[in-house]
Amino acid sequence: MDEIEKIIIKFLSQEANRTELEKLEDLLKTDKGIRVFNSFVKTQYISTLSMTEFDVNKAKASIKDRLKKDKRLTRINLYKRMAVAASVMLILGITFYLGYYTDQKSGPEVVQQPQTIVAGTEKAILTLGNGDEVVLEKGKKFQTGEVSSNGEELVYTDKRHSKVVEKEQLYNYLTIPRGGQFFIKLSDGTEVWLNSETKLKYPVTFAEGLTRKVELIYGEVYFKVSPSTEHKGAGFHVLTKAQEINVLGTEFNIRAYNNDEVMATTLVEGKIRIKKGEVSEILKPNQQAKISEQSDQIDIQEIDVSQEISWVNGLFAFNEKPLEEILTVLSRWYDTEVVFENAKQKKFVFTGILERTQSVEDILKLIEATSEGQLQFEIQEQTIIIK
Known part of the structure; x- marks a missing residue:
């Protein structure tokens, strides 16, 4: 593994120091550098998801680690400029995970009518x-x-x-x-x-x-x-x-x-x-x-x-947020109503970074999959129902 790959891993786990962040920032200033970054991230996700069993708890813990608080202003400014590039990893992970998860086991699926809800x-x-x-x-x-x-x-x-x-x-x-x-x-x-x-x-x-x-x-x-x-x-x-x-x-x-x-x-x-x-x-x-x-x-x-400020950069960032708060945010962006059939569901906690251009169906599928059977979503016209 070469130096830049090590730096990418340290960045994604938020362990990179200032010198390493500056090297990564220089890499991401070029189209070639962005391709290297995205290619490496994609390869790592494919490798992870090729295992016979996907550990949901480890995935959630990994996402949470990447959302660790960083109190140093210099690092925050660098992370702001690279936020969109870093989100590529999570979006790829969601895509590969959902495909793999569906193929391997007949887990819950979002029950929905023909798509009527569109992103803002x-x-x-x-x-x-x-x-x-x-x-x-x-x-x-x-x-x-x-x-x-x-x-x-x-x-x-x-x-x-x-x-x-x-x-x-x-x-x-x-x-x-x-x-x-x-x-x-x-x-x-x-x-x-x-x-x-x-x-x-x-x-x-x-x-x-x-x-x-x-x-x-x-x-x-x-x-x-x-x-x-x-x-x-x-x-x-x-x-x-x-x-x-x-x-x-x-x-x-x-x-x-x-x-x-x-x-x-x-x-x-x-x-x-x-x-x-x-x-x-x-x-x-x-x-x-x-x-x-x-x-x-x-x-x-x-x-x-x-x-x-993730919304300014076109992202949703949820770090151990209760489902009620998450769906309030989503309902504003996708212009939907939300109905909980059981008040206990409001307290379900989710962590993840998602693009605001994603369909609400894809986001709900991810949340549902990580709930390990605790949640099921149904879409009826402009209403999201949590069962």
Whole structure:
């Protein structure tokens, strides 16, 4: 086994040091390097699955190991850039495992009608300052005044030279339905990714020299904020139903859905101050703050941020998550309803990394197979039933 193969193995088990990660990053900058990486991973999976008995517990433990928390920022940045390449291994593993598992034993299968559930895609409803609504979707272009869309993103023109005063500010809303996602570049250059079932309020043009404010009405967003040094020191604030975040040029994720009992703010890079009532805390990279509407307490913990922002990279990352939470995430992306026939099923725990482009049927088959007979899924039109 040559050096690069050893490094790939150490990376997949999250044991690689900084020097090894840098070598692997250089390899993945070329098409040839990516082919070498994918070919090696595929070979390892075929070898593993050629055994007469597939050890599900070992597979689950292996996946869990690859999701170990890494507290070092330099390694997190490298892992972020290689996340999609690494996911190839798991997707291949799922494919080979399901095929092998089905051939070797007559295990449970997802009972389903002809496919009616499709993966989410870029779509949104833009509400303009005059109240007009515009449907944004792939293949449909839109432009008016300072805003344009190619159907996959929304871009606002920078008009800082116009010296707009606060009372003249016009606000737009972007609403992402279930089964949708979208990207906005605000007029100040701030980049925002919006997840399914999300609504954001923001000014068409920020008032020069004044604090830049946006409001997350509900849902989940990832911000890459344009620093205040580029805007005459103007700060950036994000308001939600129960907190205010003072941003100091950074990247972070906010999850605050209407039915969430706890809001979670996760810092990837930079620094933010979170305020709830009279209480305020400063978050450092790789930390998450959780806040309840019923309390002014701000709970902060160290986490693996790569899992929290996996949706921005087109992935689902579940690390020992209960089935109820997993299906809540899936229902938003695939625009489905979920019915549990037995409340105990909600507590079933699953670990895995999956692509958001995968069919919901394939994802359910994997979860069902790893349940060792505890679960059976049935799809009826737009409803997933857990038996």
